Amino acid sequence: MIFDTKCKKCRRVGEKLFLKGERCFSQRCAMVKRPYAPGVHGKNRRSRLSEYGRQLLEKQKIRYAYGISEEQFKNYFKEIAHQKGNREELFVRQLEKRLDNVVFRLGWAKSRSLARQIVNHGHILVNGKKLDIPSYQVVKGDMIKFKEKTKKSPLVKDLAESLKKHKAPRWLSLNAGKIEAEIKDEPKLENFDKIGELNMVIEYYSK
Structure with a gap:
């Protein structure tokens, strides 16, 4: 079986990042079929990581999950570096307030990659x-x-029904019937999915 690059990212970090929507919850998920790193020696590649290695791994988990380039990710840290407040929460705000992530959080797309396509188009x-x-x-x-x-379009016509069961974060006010929303507040740290250890990412970029 051939797995695409999204599946390989999950296998590389050893954790489900839910990059492919519903497929990630099924038995077709690559992390169910092959829960080890890609490559010929993938099964034997896991080893004890150094502190730096762990920080790098946690960074990659979050970066892959949000579909952000290394440069963008680094720039988000630069933007919050001199701001007052909890750095982890400030960093989460940068990630969560992206338009593609908002489309995903509203339930208008089953994955962030699909949400990104919707915005791009x-x-x-x-x-x-x-x-x-x-x-x-x-x-x-x-x-x-x-x-x-x-x-x-087919993209949206059946969305109203599925949105009746969707629960958007409190900082987003979703009108499921009209399929529109308003940004009501700032995202909180509690809105962050436990994809990776934020404190280790902050430590990684603070060096």
Whole structure:
């Protein structure tokens, strides 16, 4: 069986990162079939990591999960480095407030990678204007919705029904019937999925 690059990322860090939506919850998941690192020697590759190695691993888990480049990830830390407050929470805000992540959190896409495609293809309006930048940082008061033309597409037509069971984070106000939402507050540390150890990521970039 051939696994794609998303599956290999999960196998590389030794943990499910839920990069492929529903497939990650099924027996088809690569971490169910081959729960070891990719490559010929994958089964025997796991070894005890140094402190630096552990920090690097935790960073990669979070970076892969959010689909962010190394440069973007590093820039997020630079932006919060001199801000007052809990650095872990400040870092979470940078990640969670990305437009592609908001689309994912609202239940409009089954994975962040699909959410990124939806944004890239210009299907999302922010305050009535088309925005095709996945890394755009939403702010309190922003109104998010699909373009009217997109609402008539197969992508969205069955979404209203599935959204009735979806529970969006408290910082997002979702109108499931109209398939639109408002940014009500700042994301909190509690909104972060326990994908990786944030404190180790902060330590990694603080050197």
